[in-house]
Amino acid sequence: MVKQKTNQPTSNTLTLKSRWLTIIVTLLILTFFAYLFAGITSLFSYSDEIVFGNVALIKINGIITTQEDEFSLDDQATSDEIIKLIKKAEDNPEVKAILFEINSPGGSAVASKEIADEITRVSQNANKTTIAVIREIGTSGAYWIASSTDLIIASPLSITGSIGVISSYLEFNKLFDKYGINYRRLVAGKYKDIGSPFRNLTEDEQKILQAQLDSVHDYFIKEIAKNRNMSVDDVKKVADGLFYLGEEAQKLGLVDILGDKETAKELLKESLNLEDIQIVEYKKPKGFIDALFESFSRQSFSVGEGIGSSLVNTENKKSLIST
Amino acid sequence: MNKYIDALITPQMTKTFLLPATIWKRAGAFIIDIALLDIIVFSPFKANLTSLIAGADTYQKAFQILASSQETLSAVMMASFFMAILAIAYFTLLEWKLGQTVGKIMFNLFLVQIPAKPDEKPSKPGFFQVLISNLSLVPFFPFIFLWPVELISILFTNHRFMERVARIQLVETKIVDYYQSDA
Secondary structure, three states, rough: OOOOOOOOHHHHHHHHHHHHHHHHHHHHHHHHHHHHHHHHHHHHOOOOEEEEOEEEEEEEEEEEEEEEEEEEEEEEEEEEHHHHHHHHHHHHOOOOOOEEEEEEEEEOOHHHHHHHHHHHHHHHOOOOOOEEEEEEEEHHHHHHHHHHOOEEEOOOOOOEOOOOOOOOOOHHHHHHHHOOHHHHHOOOOOOOOOOOOOOOOOOHHHHHHHHHHHHHHHHHHHHHHHOOOHHHHHHHHHHOOOOHHHHHHHHHOOOOOEHHHHHHHHHHHHHOOOOOOOOEEEEOOHHHHHHHHOOOOOOOHHHHHHHHHHOOOOOOOOOOOOO | OOHHHHHHOEEEEEEEEEEEHHHHHHHHHHHHHHHHHHHHHHHHHHHHHHHHOOOOOOOOHHHHHHOOOOOOOHHHHHHHHHHHHHHHHHHHHHHHHOOOOOOHHOOOEEEOOOOOOOOOOEEEEOHHHHHHHHHHHOOOOHHHHHHHHHHHHHHHHOOOOOHHHHHHEEEEEEEEEEEEEOO
């Protein structure tokens, strides 16, 4: 076969053009789908507990409860969620220590005990150092939780202690009398409606409730004594329900060191012989709607950031927005 | 007769031969294609997954952490699935439409359909033929078992196993110049 060469465009050069056009179109389509699929994947993998670091940070903010009250606007620390986070940190071999940042006035005795027990278990079985850093407040049940860690750090101005038990409620019987409303008591069992807000407590009932509170208080004191390696008598001296500022609490043996999160980092660096401390927060994973909303928010932020930077960085370096 | 003198008096002839692509050219073309896919297809996944991991500065770290968590393993599987689908789409669409990918163009390689009869000319492969040949890119069971098979097949026969199944072959052209003498 004789090879012929001409200067005119041949079918080969046209094929070459259409070939590269096909390649470019295919790559553009693939790029579009790559971004689309990557977006879908990130929505499903969007979870804040995916973290990388050697110290897990778990925040205990607000009232400590066993179950979340979905209608409450206040911060809540539910024992179920906190325990899940502790277990996650325990399962991660990269995590050498767990830092509990406490900012809570306490809450349910049962929930506090559940969290405290889990921390004790992790400290003993999983060989992970646990530290509590009390921020503004760490009283009552929150202090119970803090006491179960290996070390308590608090600011000199932190409010802590308040080792006591409370069970109070409003009585409406006088208000009912005012409006002519009667409480018709129908019970099977003498104490079935003990603590009902619609009538006064009898002396007998008050004694029973007080005895129960005292039992819980005794249990609380014993747990603090055990956790803090103190005698029960020493704890009893400070377990009158009074709160203490950090400095005073340290003198009373309720707090180990005065400081903050940075103090905890330095201590961990030394005790665990780590070159670098990377604290990463473990928190409740977001739901699909939350993740979607946050994804849109991030995109909106990027768009806004782009517009903002175009306004600030004009060609002649004249800024439309100045500080 | 001196061949240069012969060339002056006889027209130059060329013959194009189709030979199975050499393993080095195959490898070179594949590396270029993967590099291109890495930039165009894989980079959005890498960027997205890396941005999710606090403290993970590289995609490898992020991937490792994501894969180690039961909750996020499904996301890793999903990302791997999508990336494989897009990689297969890249190879299949271009090989179907052009018989070549970008890497293969660089090394002048192209896919042909193996003729049923020896005297037939090789033609461009069909869509399903290239799709079948690219199934070995799927990183999931049972297709991962094809990887060692493909490697052994290329090393010993210079022909991928799945290409053989799909009755196609990656070839390169060899143009031979020759001079026809009347003598």
